[in-house]
Amino acid sequence: MKFYLLVVLILLGFVSTHRISYDGYKAFRIRPTTISQLKTLSSLSKKPGFDFWNIPRVINKSIDVLVAPDLLESFQTYLKTNHIIYHVLIENYQEVIQIENVALKSKRLREDVSFKKYMTYEQIVNYLKTLAKKYPDIVTVQSIGNTENNRSIPLIKISTGGSNKPAILIDAGIHAREWIAPPVALYTIQQLVENATNIRLIQNVDWLIVPVLNPDGYTYTFNNDRLWRKNRSPGRRCYGADINRNFDFHWMEGGASAYECEETYAGSKGFSELEAQALRDFILANSENIKLYLTFHSYGEYMLYPWGYTSDLPDDEPELRTLGTAVADAIEKASTIGTSYTIGTSTNVLYEAAGGSDDWTKGVGGVQLSYTIELPGGGSEGFNPPTRKILPVVRETWEGIKLYQAYIEKKFAN
Ligand SMILES: *[C@@H]1O[C@H](CO)[C@@H](O)[C@H](O)[C@H]1NC(C)=O
Ligand SMILES: *[C@@H]1O[C@H](CO)[C@@H](O)[C@H](O)[C@H]1NC(C)=O
Ligand SMILES: *[C@@H]1O[C@H](CO)[C@@H](O)[C@H](O)[C@H]1NC(C)=O
Numbered sequence: 001m002k003f004y005l006l007v008v009l010i011l012l013g014f015v016s017t018h019r020i021s022y023d024g025y026k027a028f029r030i031r032p033t034t035i036s037q038l039k040t041l042s043s044l045s046k047k048p049g050f051d052f053w054n055i056p057r058v059i060n061k062s063i064d065v066l067v068a069p070d071l072l073e074s075f076q077t078y079l080k081t082n083h084i085i086y087h088v089l090i091e092n093y094q095e096v097i098q099i100e101n102v103a104l105k106s107k108r109l110r111e112d113v114s115f116k117k118y119m120t121y122e123q124i125v126n127y128l129k130t131l132a133k134k135y136p137d138i139v140t141v142q143s144i145g146n147t148e149n150n151r152s153i154p155l156i157k158i159s160t161g162g163s164n165k166p167a168i169l170i171d172a173g174i175h176a177r178e179w180i181a182p183p184v185a186l187y188t189i190q191q192l193v194e195n196a197t198n199i200r201l202i203q204n205v206d207w208l209i210v211p212v213l214n215p216d217g218y219t220y221t222f223n224n225d226r227l228w229r230k231n232r233s234p235g236r237r238c239y240g241a242d243i244n245r246n247f248d249f250h251w252m253e254g255g256a257s258a259y260e261c262e263e264t265y266a267g268s269k270g271f272s273e274l275e276a277q278a279l280r281d282f283i284l285a286n287s288e289n290i291k292l293y294l295t296f297h298s299y300g301e302y303m304l305y306p307w308g309y310t311s312d313l314p315d316d317e318p319e320l321r322t323l324g325t326a327v328a329d330a331i332e333k334a335s336t337i338g339t340s341y342t343i344g345t346s347t348n349v350l351y352e353a354a355g356g357s358d359d360w361t362k363g364v365g366g367v368q369l370s371y372t373i374e375l376p377g378g379g380s381e382g383f384n385p386p387t388r389k390i391l392p393v394v395r396e397t398w399e400g401i402k403l404y405q406a407y408i409e410k411k412f413a414n
């Protein structure tokens, strides 16, 4: 009996040292109304104990921040004395994680796709392999590279054959904790491959989809730290670089960090990271065909296009804006959850962030049309939407993706 108790205690200890707890962490929604409020909040974003879920940059736009228990009192005093508008979004973040954990365990999947839960990396890989077996005429799955922990980065190609067709490249999950992004890629795959009524969407356009670009980080969010963002490459003091600051186009010119412990650490040099290298090499090898690049992130409901390194506009800004606006409108029209996108260049709408995959893809990779889509978040229910909202999000986003397809087919297919 005593021995049994000891084993249980050791196991509990093992689990608790390996899983980060967010017990007592509170999430706040803040609305800075002056430049000085914005500046003070920005300075906090570099301090340990503050996790900004969106980076403070614009006046009167709400910012969500998660605050560690030992900083709560001084933070709330600071907000009150400075008359900053805020409310508590989530009382105790660990409770959100516990609800999520129950949902994760609810159903074991082998080879099917699900939009009733968030799937693990292994489950996603198994689904892709199953499709390749079941639909060999239109599906091929390849690895575009391996990660630090030797996980393969899978890419699924959906094509009815023939050469010189325009292609749409989609990735998701560059940032590990943005769990709602991979399901959008998976729903696209499912609708294109398994829904026969969508056959016309693959007749004149090829699809190249990477549902999880950061397998190590993504797996780490399931097993260790629910809010991990970067990859898992080892540094001298901290793990991980922000893959979406690591692309070598105006690298480190703004909105990125040179300190490896920070969330936006850009890596030791441009393309130091395996995941960024893998995507770069794939795009360069296929740049003649790729006509549209979509990269899915969360959250914020932003439809963004280059540039992210400067507030200057690209020459073809009107085309990028018109197309992005039409897509955002289609999504909003289909939305059952009140989604509303803000459209514009990354720098002007959101914040300066050099080294992003969208900038490099357009600036160097030869893909004229390049978009970063910040999907809806979970609001008071967490960083990600609760599982019952996965289906509404992927369905409404799919309406926008179909519009992108129609544009590419019309412009490039003959
Ligand atoms: C922000 O909102 C406040 C009112 O809450 C308003 O007085 C101010 O003009 C707004 N500033 C900007 C830049 O929109
Ligand atoms: C990495 O994975 C590949 C298969 O993807 C395997 O052949 C290789 O042995 C692995 N290397 C290590 C060091 O585990
Ligand atoms: C298949 O696609 C059609 C429209 O393209 C849609 O109406 C239908 O709901 C889809 N079926 C499934 C099972 O997703």
Ligand SMILES: [Zn+2]
Pocket: 174, 175, 178, 297, 298
């Ligand atoms: Zn992101």
